[in-house]
Amino acid sequence: MKGMTLIVKETTRLLAGLIFLYGIYIIIHGHLTPGGGFAGGVVVAGSFILLILAYGSDYMHLTREETGTTITENLAILIALLIALGGMAFGVKIFFSNWLPRGTVGELVSAGVIPLYNIFIGMEVAASILTIFLALLIFKEELTK
Amino acid sequence: MIVYLLCFVLFLTGLYGVITRRNLVKIVISLSIMEFSLFLFLALIGYVEGGTVPIVDPADTGAVYVDPLPQAMVLTAIVIGLATTAMLMAVIIRVYRKYKTMDIREIKNLRG
Amino acid sequence: MELALSVILVLMILGALFAIHAKDLLSAVISCSIVGYGLVICFLLLKAPDLAIVQIVVETITLVIMVAVVLDSTRQEPFTRPDPQGWVNIAAAIIIVVVLFFFLKVASGSLDHFGRGTLRMAQHYIEGAAAKTGSANLVTGVIFDFRGYDTLGEATVLVTAVLGTLAILRIKGKK
Numbered sequence: 189m190k191g192m193t194l195i196v197k198e199t200t201r202l203l204a205g206l207i208f209l210y211g212i213y214i215i216i217h218g219h220l221t222p223g224g225g226f227a228g229g230v231v232v233a234g235s236f237i238l239l240i241l242a243y244g245s246d247y248m249h250l251t252r253e254e255t256g257t258t259i260t261e262n263l264a265i266l267i268a269l270l271i272a273l274g275g276m277a278f279g280v281k282i283f284f285s286n287w288l289p290r291g292t293v294g295e296l297v298s299a300g301v302i303p304l305y306n307i308f309i310g311m312e313v314a315a316s317i318l319t320i321f322l323a324l325l326i327f328k329e330e331l332t333k
Numbered sequence: 334m335i336v337y338l339l340c341f342v343l344f345l346t347g348l349y350g351v352i353t354r355r356n357l358v359k360i361v362i363s364l365s366i367m368e369f370s371l372f373l374f375l376a377l378i379g380y381v382e383g384g385t386v387p388i389v390d391p392a393d394t395g396a397v398y399v400d401p402l403p404q405a406m407v408l409t410a411i412v413i414g415l416a417t418t419a420m421l422m423a424v425i426i427r428v429y430r431k432y433k434t435m436d437i438r439e440i441k442n443l444r445g
Numbered sequence: 446m447e448l449a450l451s452v453i454l455v456l457m458i459l460g461a462l463f464a465i466h467a468k469d470l471l472s473a474v475i476s477c478s479i480v481g482y483g484l485v486i487c488f489l490l491l492k493a494p495d496l497a498i499v500q501i502v503v504e505t506i507t508l509v510i511m512v513a514v515v516l517d518s519t520r521q522e523p524f525t526r527p528d529p530q531g532w533v534n535i536a537a538a539i540i541i542v543v544v545l546f547f548f549l550k551v552a553s554g555s556l557d558h559f560g561r562g563t564l565r566m567a568q569h570y571i572e573g574a575a576a577k578t579g580s581a582n583l584v585t586g587v588i589f590d591f592r593g594y595d596t597l598g599e600a601t602v603l604v605t606a607v608l609g610t611l612a613i614l615r616i617k618g619k620k
Binding site for chain 1 (some may be wrong): 353386391408411412415416419420422423430432
Binding site (some may be wrong): 334335336338339340341342343344345346347348349350352353354356358361362363365366369372373375376377378379380382384385386387388389390391393398399400401402404405406407408409410411412413414415417418419420421422423425426427429435 | 446447450451454455457458461462465470474477478480481486487488490491493496497499500503506507509510511514515517518519534535537538541542545549553556558559560566567570571573574575580581582583584586587588592595596602603607609610613614
């Protein structure tokens with residue numbers, strides 16, 4: 189698909205990085221402030237969608253990106269499952285138990301495994317929404333070709 | 334109580350759209366309206382008068398918090414709603430490419 | 446509080462009715478967003494900022510996807526001639542509405558009044574949550590600690606939806 193005009197491209201170039209950083213911030217502060225893996229993942233996917241819509245992309249790049257996002261999505265949920273299984277191996281031998289030290293409430297590194305869950309669920313959500321969007325774009329490109 | 338009733342009316346509006354409309358996109362829109370009313374209802378039963386946002390401040394003991402349980406359920410359901418809506422849109426695109434129409438009655442008559 | 450919520454809800458119902466009856470599909474999709482963004486304001490009034498953040502971004506992405514699909518196909522709502530079996534639909538709708546209102550009347554007896562106390566189960570979550578999970582945000586604590594199985598199931602549904610979309614939209618196989 190083609191890109192848009194110069195004004196849209198320049199504005200996107202300034203904004204996309206900030207939106208991406210905001211998504212990362214929401215994900216890693218998920219246990220302290222409103223937000224978390226689900227919210228931050230959607231924001232990160234939104235920044236990528238903005239870039240693709242503004243700059244356009246050709247067929248080869250789209251298929252390569254789709255392969256990447258599919259693999260990222262499946263690996264992220266696998267790692268989240270492995271972290272949950274870690275509760276069986278260490279600590280109190282319960283699935284989904286919090287097996288890392290909890291720390292003090294209110295610090296960035298605290299709450300045991302909850303930040304790890306946030307990060308990997310965020311990766312999974314971002315990759316899945318991006319995969320759906322790329323699949324729709326690729327379908328359109330294959331029809332016009 | 335009036336809030337619950339209006340929320341129910343919003344649900345019925347979506348149901349009316351699903352039953353009476355014949356365009357596929359309109360049916361998906363009505364389904365998402367029903368979904369929204371359900372999210373709003375779950376958030377409504379969690380509200381406590383005078384409560385604050387459910388984020389614990391260790392210095393402030395004795396604060397009243399809003400119920401976090403319905404919010405946690407709605408949070409995941411919203412993202413799932415996006416994925417299912419996108420999947421329905423994919424189905425609609427395929428149907429339109431095959432039959433060149435979005436009218437469900439004509440699609441039923443064509444049987445191709 | 447209840448008044449502000451009621452006003453926004455009436456606006457949402459009007460937007461939903463317009464979205465269902467619009468002649469142009471593009472305006473129907475855009476007026477469906479009235480409901481979505483109104484929901485964001487309701488979440489903010491109900492002290493749920495987590496939900497507001499998710500809903501505002503999700504609504505925007507849904508709008509992008511829907512507008513792309515509508516612009517790709519036809520925008521015109523096909524001319525709907527009067528349906529010979531239309532009265533069946535209307536009668537079914539009236540019956541369903543009456544039955545649902547009956548169940549609402551039955552169920553509203555056991556429902557608390559608006560904004561009066563928490564659920565019995567949630568009391569335990571609120572009391573010891575910060576000490577048990579170490580997370581200051583109670584919603585995150587509930588999602589990933591007390592109700593981890595729910596989250597795992599929802600993530601699985603998300604993966605399944607993506608796989609379904611990929612299977613539906615594939616024209617030729619991968620080499």
